[in-house]
Amino acid sequence: MKSSTKAGWQLDAQIERDTVQVGDLTLCRVRAMNDATYPWVVLVPQRVGATEIIDLAEADRVQLMAEISAGATALKDITRCDKLNIGAIGNLVPQLHVHIVARRRGDPAWPKPVWGAAPAQPYAQHTLAAFVESVRQTLGIV
Amino acid sequence: MKSSTKAGWQLDAQIERDTVQVGDLTLCRVRAMNDATYPWVVLVPQRVGATEIIDLAEADRVQLMAEISAGATALKDITRCDKLNIGAIGNLVPQLHVHIVARRRGDPAWPKPVWGAAPAQPYAQHTLAAFVESVRQTLGIV
Numbered sequence: 001m002k003s004s005t006k007a008g009w010q011l012d013a014q015i016e017r018d019t020v021q022v023g024d025l026t027l028c029r030v031r032a033m034n035d036a037t038y039p040w041v042v043l044v045p046q047r048v049g050a051t052e053i054i055d056l057a058e059a060d061r062v063q064l065m066a067e068i069s070a071g072a073t074a075l076k077d078i079t080r081c082d083k084l085n086i087g088a089i090g091n092l093v094p095q096l097h098v099h100i101v102a103r104r105r106g107d108p109a110w111p112k113p114v115w116g117a118a119p120a121q122p123y124a125q126h127t128l129a130a131f132v133e134s135v136r137q138t139l140g141i142v
Numbered sequence: 143m144k145s146s147t148k149a150g151w152q153l154d155a156q157i158e159r160d161t162v163q164v165g166d167l168t169l170c171r172v173r174a175m176n177d178a179t180y181p182w183v184v185l186v187p188q189r190v191g192a193t194e195i196i197d198l199a200e201a202d203r204v205q206l207m208a209e210i211s212a213g214a215t216a217l218k219d220i221t222r223c224d225k226l227n228i229g230a231i232g233n234l235v236p237q238l239h240v241h242i243v244a245r246r247r248g249d250p251a252w253p254k255p256v257w258g259a260a261p262a263q264p265y266a267q268h269t270l271a272a273f274v275e276s277v278r279q280t281l282g283i284v
Contacts, residue, residue, distance in 0.1 A: 052226050053207075054214045065195075065207040072196045084194050087229035091245060091253035103233060111233035112258035 006046045012095035015044060018120065022132050023141030027063040028098075030071065030139065032132050035120035038109075039079045039102040041071050041135060050096040053088055068098055074138035075102045078131075089115060148188045154237035157186060160262065164274050165283030169205040170240075172213065172281065174274050177262035180251075181221045181244040183213050183277060192238040195230055210240055216280035217244045220273075231257060 011029060019031035019042055027047075033040035045064060050056055056064060072084050081102035088098045101114050109117040123131070153171060161173035161184055169189075175182035187206055192198055198206060214226050223244035230240045243256050251259040265273065 052214065052218075053228060054211050054218065054226070058211075061207050061211055062204055065203050069196050069200075069203055072194065076194075076196065083231075083233055084196070085229070085231045085233070086195060087227070087231070087255070089225075089227045089229070089255055091225055091227070091255075113229070113231055113233075113255055116254040 009046045009048045011044060012093055014093045015042060015095065015097060020128060020132060022135050025067045027060055028067045032135060034122050034128060036123040036127065037121050038107065038114055039075055039131065041075060041100050043067055043071055043098045045096055051090060051094045052096060055096065068100065070139055071100045074135055075100055077138055078134050085113060151188045151190050153186060154235050156235045157184065157237065157239060162270060162274060164277050167209045169202055170209050174277060176264050176270060178265040178269065179263050180249065180256055181217055181273065183217060183242050185209055185213055185240045187238055193232060193236045194238060197238065212281055213242045216277055217242055219280055220276050227255060
C-alpha cells in the first residue's frame with residue numbers, strides 16, 4: 001500500500017502521549033520522547049496510512065533519509081553521544097515512526113537497545129523544555 | 143567523519159560469523175542472519191570507517207535507503223510477514239550495518255524487538271540455503 005498525502009493525517013494517540021512536540025520538517029513531525037534516560041527523538045512521516053518505510057513513495061523515502069540524517073546529526077551535536085541507534089519498529093504502534101536515540105556506553109540499557117527496556121523516566125519540566133528547544137534550534141525549526 | 147570508498151573495505155568479523163553471504167548490491171553487502179527464528183537480512187555499506195548512517199556521503203545515504211527498501215520489499219514478498227523491523231544500532235559491532243527483520247505476531251520475541259532477545263537458533267543447512275536463494279532471486283542478485 002502506498003501512503004496518501006498529508007491531508008487528514010493525525011499523530012497516533014500513543015505517540016502523542018509518550019512524546020512532546022518539537023516541530024515539523026518537510027515530511028516528518030518531530031517529537032521528543034519524554035524519557036530523561038536517553039536523548040531520543042521520533043520522526044513521524046505525515047502520510048496517511050503508512051506503517052512501513054516501503055509504504056512511502058520513493059521521493060518521500062529520500063526525504064525521510066534526509067530528515068533522519070538531520071535528526072541524527074542534531075542529536076549527535078547536542079549530546080556528543082557514543083552511538084546513535086536508529087530504528088523503525090512499530091510492533092506496538094502501527095503508524096510509521098522512526099526512533100533516533102543517543103546512546104552512551106554505560107547508560108542503563110547499554111549495550112542493548114532501548115526499546116522494550118525499562119519504563120520511561122519523565123523529564124523535569126524545564127529540562128524537557130531545554131532539550132526540545134535545543135533540538136528545534138539545531139534542526140532550524142522556527 | 144565521512145567514510146571512504148569501497149577500496150580496502152572488509153566485512154566485520156562478528157557479522158561474518160553471525161551471517162552468511164547473499165550477494166552485493168551497489169552500496170551494500172547483503173548477508174542473511176543465521177537465525178531460523180526470524181527471516182532477517184543485514185545490509186552492510188561497503189564504506190571504510192563508517193559506523194553511523196551520517197558517516198555516509200549524501201549520495202550513499204540515498205542509495206542506502208533504496209537498498210533498505212529493496213531488502214524490506216524482498217523480505218515482505220518472501221515471508222508475507224506482519225511487520226518489518228528495520229534498525230541501525232551497532233552498540234556491539236561498530237561497522238555500520240542495517241538490520242531488516244520480518245516479524246510475525248506471536249513470534250518468540252513479539253512484540254519486543256529481536257535485538258538482545260534469545261540467542262540465534264541456527265538454520266538447518268538446506269533451509270538456510272533456500273532462504274538465501276530466495277532473497278538473492280528476489281533482489282535480482284546474479
